Amino acid sequence: MSAVEISCVVTAGPDPQALRRSVESVVAQTMRATEAVVVLGPALPPPVGGTATGGTATGGTAGAGPDGAGPDDAESVAEDVRAVADELAALDPARVRIVTSGAEAPTTAVLRNHGLDQARGRYVMVLSEGERLQQDACRNLWEAAERSGAELAAGRWTRRAGRRAKEQPPARIVESELYARSRTLDELADAPELVVADALVTGFCVRAALLERTGLRYAEDLDRAEILFGAEAATAASRIALVPNLIVGGRAPDDPAATLEGQLAAHVRVAELLTLQGRTALCEARDRAFLADQLVPLARQFPKLDAETRAHAAALVAALPAARIHPDLRLDPPPLERVCLQLLADGDADAVLAAGYALGRPGAVASALTEREGRVYWRAALPDDPGERAALDVTELGHHYREAADTPLLNHLTHCGQEGARLVLEGRLPAPLQLMPADAPLTATLEFVARGSDGRLVFRAPVEEMWREADTVRWRASVDLGALLRVGGARDRVCDPRLALNTPTGTTTGPLFLERDRADVVGRFRARPRLGRLFGDTWKPYVTVKHHLAFQLQARRSPGRLAAAALRYLTHFRPARKAKRLAKAVRRRFDRLSARSVKTRVYNRLLIRLPVRKGSVVFESHMGKCYGDSPRAIHEELREQRRRGMRHTWSYASSPEGFPADARLVRRLSWRYLWALARAQYWVDNQGFPLDLRKPPATTYLQTWHGSAYKRMGFAESRIKAQNAPEREKLSAALARFDHFLVRSEHDIATLARDYRLPADSLVRCGYPRNDRLVRARATDESRGRFPRPALAADLGIPDHRQVVLYAPTFRGMPKKGRTTRLPLDVRRFTERFGDEYVLLVRAHYLESAALPVCPPGTVVDVSAHHDVSELLALADVLITDYSSIMFDYALLDRPMVFFAPDLDAYVAERGSYFDLRAEAPGPVAESEDELHRFMGELKKSDTAHREDRARFAEKFGGFESGQAARTAVDVLFAGRTRR
Numbered sequence: 001m002s003a004v005e006i007s008c009v010v011t012a013g014p015d016p017q018a019l020r021r022s023v024e025s026v027v028a029q030t031m032r033a034t035e036a037v038v039v040l041g042p043a044l045p046p047p048v049g050g051t052a053t054g055g056t057a058t059g060g061t062a063g064a065g066p067d068g069a070g071p072d073d074a075e076s077v078a079e080d081v082r083a084v085a086d087e088l089a090a091l092d093p094a095r096v097r098i099v100t101s102g103a104e105a106p107t108t109a110v111l112r113n114h115g116l117d118q119a120r121g122r123y124v125m126v127l128s129e130g131e132r133l134q135q136d137a138c139r140n141l142w143e144a145a146e147r148s149g150a151e152l153a154a155g156r157w158t159r160r161a162g163r164r165a166k167e168q169p170p171a172r173i174v175e176s177e178l179y180a181r182s183r184t185l186d187e188l189a190d191a192p193e194l195v196v197a198d199a200l201v202t203g204f205c206v207r208a209a210l211l212e213r214t215g216l217r218y219a220e221d222l223d224r225a226e227i228l229f230g231a232e233a234a235t236a237a238s239r240i241a242l243v244p245n246l247i248v249g250g251r252a253p254d255d256p257a258a259t260l261e262g263q264l265a266a267h268v269r270v271a272e273l274l275t276l277q278g279r280t281a282l283c284e285a286r287d288r289a290f291l292a293d294q295l296v297p298l299a300r301q302f303p304k305l306d307a308e309t310r311a312h313a314a315a316l317v318a319a320l321p322a323a324r325i326h327p328d329l330r331l332d333p334p335p336l337e338r339v340c341l342q343l344l345a346d347g348d349a350d351a352v353l354a355a356g357y358a359l360g361r362p363g364a365v366a367s368a369l370t371e372r373e374g375r376v377y378w379r380a381a382l383p384d385d386p387g388e389r390a391a392l393d394v395t396e397l398g399h400h401y402r403e404a405a406d407t408p409l410l411n412h413l414t415h416c417g418q419e420g421a422r423l424v425l426e427g428r429l430p431a432p433l434q435l436m437p438a439d440a441p442l443t444a445t446l447e448f449v450a451r452g453s454d455g456r457l458v459f460r461a462p463v464e465e466m467w468r469e470a471d472t473v474r475w476r477a478s479v480d481l482g483a484l485l486r487v488g489g490a491r492d493r494v495c496d497p498r499l500a501l502n503t504p505t506g507t508t509t510g511p512l513f514l515e516r517d518r519a520d521v522v523g524r525f526r527a528r529p530r531l532g533r534l535f536g537d538t539w540k541p542y543v544t545v546k547h548h549l550a551f552q553l554q555a556r557r558s559p560g561r562l563a564a565a566a567l568r569y570l571t572h573f574r575p576a577r578k579a580k581r582l583a584k585a586v587r588r589r590f591d592r593l594s595a596r597s598v599k600t601r602v603y604n605r606l607l608i609r610l611p612v613r614k615g616s617v618v619f620e621s622h623m624g625k626c627y628g629d630s631p632r633a634i635h636e637e638l639r640e641q642r643r644r645g646m647r648h649t650w651s652y653a654s655s656p657e658g659f660p661a662d663a664r665l666v667r668r669l670s671w672r673y674l675w676a677l678a679r680a681q682y683w684v685d686n687q688g689f690p691l692d693l694r695k696p697p698a699t700t701y702l703q704t705w706h707g708s709a710y711k712r713m714g715f716a717e718s719r720i721k722a723q724n725a726p727e728r729e730k731l732s733a734a735l736a737r738f739d740h741f742l743v744r745s746e747h748d749i750a751t752l753a754r755d756y757r758l759p760a761d762s763l764v765r766c767g768y769p770r771n772d773r774l775v776r777a778r779a780t781d782e783s784r785g786r787f788p789r790p791a792l793a794a795d796l797g798i799p800d801h802r803q804v805v806l807y808a809p810t811f812r813g814m815p816k817k818g819r820t821t822r823l824p825l826d827v828r829r830f831t832e833r834f835g836d837e838y839v840l841l842v843r844a845h846y847l848e849s850a851a852l853p854v855c856p857p858g859t860v861v862d863v864s865a866h867h868d869v870s871e872l873l874a875l876a877d878v879l880i881t882d883y884s885s886i887m888f889d890y891a892l893l894d895r896p897m898v899f900f901a902p903d904l905d906a907y908v909a910e911r912g913s914y915f916d917l918r919a920e921a922p923g924p925v926a927e928s929e930d931e932l933h934r935f936m937g938e939l940k941k942s943d944t945a946h947r948e949d950r951a952r953f954a955e956k957f958g959g960f961e962s963g964q965a966a967r968t969a970v971d972v973l974f975a976g977r978t979r980r
Contacts, residue, residue: 005033006138006205009115009126011108012040014077016084018130021250023088025132027095031139036096038085039115041106109218109225116211116218123153125205128226132250140245141205148184150241151210152233154194155179157203159251167249172197172293178242185240189282194240195270196286197293200230203247210237222269223262231270235277256298257305260313263294264320271324287329291341295325296333299340302349302356303547306517310349318347327387335394339378342391351379357410357513357547364510366410368430368471369399376400380471396828398854404435404506411499413514413549416541418523419478426476427499427512431468435503442466445500446477447509448484448551452491459484463499475499481539481551482526489529489536493553496544511548527553534563599674600692607678612698615645618676620685622706622846624653624668627660628868629686630704630742630965633769634973635660637966643974649676658867682973683737691734702973703738704768707885708748708957712912714755732757740764740972744771744888745959751914766968767961770870774892775963777874781893792875796861798839805838805936806876808869809900810884811845824882824902826929827860828853833933835859841872845884878939880932883907883917891954892961896943897923900932922946922953 008026012019019038026036089096101114112126123142127133137155145153156179158167173179178193185191193199210216214236218225234240256263267290274283295317302310317325330341336359343351354366355378370377376399378392399407415426425446436442444466450457461484465476485495500509525539536553537560544550555564570576592598617638619631627650638646649664651673656665666673669690683689683701695701714720714735720728741758743749744767753763787800798804807825823844830840835856844850844864852862863872869886873879879890882901890897899921901907918925923946926932935942954961 003033004035004121005031005142006123006125007035007037007115007119007121007208008133008138009037009039009112009119009124011111011115011126011129012038012081012085013108013129014081015129016077016080019081020084020088021130021132022127023085023096025134026127026138027088027092028135029133029138030136031142032095033121034095034138035121036088037115037119038088038096038098039111039118040082040085040098040100041111042100042102042104107220109220109222112225113217113220119208122208123205124208124211126202126226127248128202128251130250130252131202131248133248134246136245137247138205140243141241141247144182144241144243145205145207148239148241150184150237150239151207152200152204152237152239153241153243154200154204155243155245155247157201157248157251158246160253170197170199170293172289173199179244181244183242185242186238188234188240188279191240191242192282192285194234195231195274195282196289198227198230200234201226202251204230204233206233206237219269222266224259224266227263227266228269228273231273235273235279256294257301257309257313260294260298261316264316267294268321268324284329287324287326288332291325291329292333292337295341295344296337296359299337299344299352299356300359302353303360303513304516307349307515310353314344314347314349314352317344320345327385327391330391331387335397338391339394342388354410354412360546361408363397363402363406364408364410365399365430365432369394369432371400396853399432401854401856404501404503404508407432407435407508408510409501409508411510411512413512416514416518416549418525421480421482421526423479423481423525424476425479425497425512426474428469428472428474429499429501431471431473435505435508436473437504438468440504441502442468442473443502444475445502446479446497447500448495448497450485450487450492451494451496451550457487457492459486459495473501482528485527485539485551487529487553489531489553492529493536495539495551495553497549497551511546513547514543514549516543516547524556525551529553533557533559536560596669599669599671600690603674603678604692604694607674608694608696610678610696612681612696613647613679614681615643616647616649616676616680617682617684618649618651618680619663620651620668620687620689622687624651625846626867627658628770628870629706630769630969631684631686632868633772633870633966634684634702634704634969635663637769637970641970649680651676684973688734689737691730695737700739700973701737702740702742702969704742704770704969705748705752708744708888709751709755710883710885710887710913710915710917711907712755712914713752715757716755716912718912738762740969742766742768742965742969744768744961745957747914747957764969764972765960766972767958767965768889769966769969770868771889771892771958771961772963772966773870773874774889775961778893779963786877790871790875792871796839796841796863797858798861798875799858802839803837803877804841804875805834805878805880806841806843806863806872807880808843808872808884808886809845809882810886811847823850823852825880825900825932828855829929830933831855831859834936838878838936841876843869843872878936883913887922888957891922891950892958894947894950894954896939896946897921897950898932898935898939898942899923899925900929901925902927902929920953920956922950 010019010022010026023036023038026034085098089098099114099118101111103110116124123145140155141153144150156169158169161168173193176193176197178191178199188194216232216236218229222228271283271286274286298313305313325341325345330338330345333341336355340352340355340359343355351367358364358366367379370380370382372382375393376395377389378394382389382392409429411427411429413425413427415424417424444463446461446463448459449455461477461479463475463477467474487495496511498509498511500507527536527539529535536555538554538556539551540554541549541551555561619635621627621629621631635648638648647664649666650659651666651668652659653668659665666676677683677689677693678696680699683695683699684704686704686706720731735756735758738758739762741753741762742764743753749763789800809824827840827842839858840860841863842850842852842860843866850864852860866872870889873890873893877895879886879895879897880900881887881897882899883904887897899917901917904917904927924935924942926935
């Protein structure tokens with residue numbers, strides 16, 4: 001290994017502590033053959049005790065300080081930076097070198113280029129101000145490059161998301177899994193995110209030989225030159241090595257508004273580079289990513305920006321070359337993002353402000369919608385160009401189907417001022433034609449909601465004036481805040497005003513949007529709280545973080561200030577602080593008692609020794625998420641038999657809504673839940689009580705299970721096979737708790753029972769109690785037909801003349817926090833094709849949540865929250881599913897099934913399966929939406945063709961289903977047999 005393998009170029013900025021963090025991270029590298037090349041500008045004095053390497057300070061910007069500081073401030077900052085640099089160099093002179101640029105205009109790119117010229121390592125990397133190398137970063141990059149012969153090695157990096165927020169990598173890089181594993185690339189197309197998503201702005205090193213061969217340097221005429229440099233390095237490197245390790249942290253967050261001009265210029269240069277090299281696919285992908293990653297976030301920020309900044313940003317985007325923001329590219333994103341991009345391309349800053357506001361508030365309308373030829377557009381004035389008009393098409397948002405109460409409007413304050421003691425508000429809001437016809441009367445009310453009252457304390461004042469102007473509604477109101485807002489004053493210290501607009505179809509209520517830079521001109525208003533002026537005497541307007549007007553109660557006069565000071569003293573002097581710390585300590589101790597590990601230990605060591613209560617049963621369905629499935633059927637059978645001495649307890653996960661009123665309810669994993677399990681004579685569930693809870697010796701556990709198996713389960717599942725021995729033993733112990741296990745066919749015995757390693761004497765061959773309803777429904781169909789329908793049809797508002805299609809996909813993995821699952825089926829497209837014939841019931845898996853689009857009334861119903869799926873199956877005329885076990889249940893009804901499985905092969909490859917669905921399916925298998933629509937259009941023909949397949953399928957996978965499963969399960973449960 002040579003004396004210097006990796007040179008890290010660190011440019012000095014105005015923050016000496018940021019420089020310290022970056023250089024110290026280089027010195028702390030476990031790879032000792034690493035140096036830090038600290039580049040100072042000419043405004044800084046020469047190093048102490050000698051002349052700087054690489055040039056002298058000649059002219060330049062010594063008189064200009066950061067943020068417009070004067071010469072004295074700039075000189076002071078320069079001295080502080082130089083002092084830190086000298087200190088770092090003195091601590092480790094062998095690994096820290098200081099070089100000074102002699103450029104007259106020392107931009108960051110100029111300083112970096114000077115550092116590249118002075119670097120002595122075989123590899124070179126560059127750190128921005130404040131960025132920190134991870135301890136093994138250089139070693140990881142160097143080993144990857146040496147092992148693969150790569151000219152560029154790169155790894156993960158993170159940036160700050162806010163003052164206290166956790167550092168995060170860019171979302172697009174995470175989603176693409178660019179750095180998911182170590183790999184070597186000979187073609188840039190194998191990892192397009194390197195140039196598409198600006199992945200190489202930091203966190204990589206290049207061979208010095210590559211820089212010498214190509215003459216690659218930072219573009220000194222670009223503010224964001226690192227974007228172009230990373231792309232040029234990626235396209236020039238003959239081989240690239242990627243590592244999954246974190247390389248750089250602490251990168252400053254991007255501000256789309258502040259850095260927009262540099263971002264745009266760099267993007268254009270990168271796109272031109274890719275075009276010149278003939279990489280048109282990469283260029284188009286980059287253009288699309290730039291719209292989504294830069295311009296859409298810019299539009300989201302518009303409500304935060306002042307008018308001048310908004311106008312400047314819109315003008316910059318409008319001046320982009322047409323190819324970079326072509327109409328075809330703007331058609332890909334979701335509707336509101338398309339609208340924002342189109343308005344930015346038009347340079348319409350005011351319209352972008354409104355669209356950006358709506359972008360952060362799903363369902364909000366911020367412009368007067370226009371309907372043309374059955375399509376709904378964002379604004380009344382439409383462009384002639386078809387592509388630009390299509391970008392303004394927001395039909396799929398379904399605003400024309402929404403009721404007034406579900407359509408919040410943008411209430412934009414155009415004036416917020418003071419006339420004497422009165423608050424004067426003027427505003428405008430869009431007038432959607434479907435809510436406000438031209439001849440509709442205009443009435444509205446201002447509502448001030450006291451924030452501390454949970455919405456219960458509301459003060460109302462009339463809006464005196466309202467009139468129409470083109471496609472907007474204008475209004476004006478004058479309010480005496482002191483007389484109106486008679487809050488208590490102790491807790492009700494903030495009031496949020498909102499406008500309640502009356503329309504022919506109802507009332508729509510929304511907050512008042514105020515541009516942040518206009519809040520300080522409003523003034524202050526007298527306050528008269530009911531508890532007296534000691535609690536406040538002034539209402540101070542301000543703008544919330546969501547850009548809405550609010551009023552805060554303050555104490556500005558002597559009595560109030562003295563009272564506030566006294567209260568602060570009483571709550572902050574030493575005894576009070578000690579009392580707070582003691583209260584927090586007690587609360588922490590109490591919280592530890594509620595920890596899952598503590599509860600488990602107490603249950604397994606103490607509670608399990610309690611005697612069982614005769615006749616007590618604990619029911620649980622899908623881990624407490626619903627009152628349904630086979631446990632419900634058994635519970636109802638027990639109630640019907642009216643057995644004496646029974647005590648029924650149901651667990652619920654989050655809400656007791658929908659559970660039987662006559663049952664004792666306990667929250668899952670609570671102390672009452674553990675007590676109930678420990679005292680219960682019988683356990684009944686369909687998935688599994690918590691794995692780490694032992695079953696009391698005198699308790700009988702009936703496991704009804706929740707479906708036959710298509711995908712591999714238990715010890716045959718690849719995930720279980722990959723676990724270590726203790727984890728598999730934990731699963732074995734949990735399965736050993738089962739005294740009885742219900743099966744519905746020989747298929748269950750050969751799959752579930754075998755792969756869960758269940759003893760033969762624990763199997764109960766009776767079918768699933770939840771399916772008794774389906775067996776009875778089929779008998780009713782054969783004797784009396786399908787009508788009258790179950791009462792559930794009326795509850796869901798389904799007319800008799802329309803058939804019911806149930807769409808129930810299987811579990812595909814837990815969605816990320818705060819996100820909903822994206823359904824494989826395009827619900828809107830389905831309703832556009834079949835809405836006149838079918839009502840589509842959508843049921844997401846109980847472990848997932850899915851957001852449905854707004855569709856024409858009566859075409860789609862979300863039944864995901866319905867407790868019992870067997871009721872939905874009995875109602876449905878057709879089932880659309882994929883490889884969910886619901887197909888085995890629905891087959892008992894002998895009704896049409898269509899399988900929509902676009903990812904069938906990938907699913908089977910990942911999870912494995914017990915049989916070939918294409919060969920065994922009792923209905924057509926569609927692998928695209930077009931195929932699905934074709935099969936649904938030919939449903940009668942398909943029904944006839946697959947009738948024998950359904951009978952065979954039901955016999956093979958439901959051979960034990962007789963309609964008496966619940967009664968059989970109850971008989972088995974009370975037979976007194978337990979397996980120790």
